[in-house]
Amino acid sequence: MIIPHHLLIAEDENLAAMALIESLEAEGFRVTLVHNGVEALEVDEKDPAALLLTDMRMPVMGGGALIRTIRLRRADLPIIVMTGYSECLPQEVPGRLIVLRKPYSLSALAGHVRALLPHRETAEH
Template sequence: MPEPFHILIAEDEVLAAMALEDFLTFRGFRVSVAANGVEAMERLARDPADALVTDLRMPKMDGHALIRAVREQDNNLPVVVMTGYLTQDSDLTHERWKPLEIFSKPVNPRTIYETLQRMLGPVPEPQDA
């Protein structure tokens, strides 16, 4: 059986991170959570992810800086942004950041799941414990 896709969530709102982690784990992903961009980069160095789901406003290293740092290492890592603070003139809409999808908060976890499926391909079925 194929390994589950590894998703890294970078989100400083603990309840939002836990809810998304539970939702994605239940649907067959392996999920790690980081509270900020610095922690996310440390986790990626130890355990590479198949996709990144990130907030933009976080302490220590915000989502913009995180995405730039990730793109320096892996230009093709799928990134899903969920934010309440996106402006129309955001640099993130530029083609150089693709593959990237942006959603305004609050985001339905199903939307994130469906986006990850579209970006990564079919999600392996979770194994019964």
């Protein structure tokens, strides 16, 4: 049995979020959606993600603060930033990070996700 990677998506735009979920679940990933950085930190603490996908502009806590905070907890977590605002891009963030400017293709996004994650492991019974 293949254990699916858990992807955490922080995106406050519902249409964008639904397209991401549909695309990534079709690729075999387990996906959790949250609408801001605070929710992302809460979910990741209870159910650690293999990869974070985040928008930059969100209510309550935006992507920049989310990235800085999660890097303190998990410096090795791969992150994909999805943004239409170049002035919001994170500066000098350590670790594996890819920035995709909106609009981006879902197939390109899936390729980046696969490239950042280790090969799936098979669970033993």
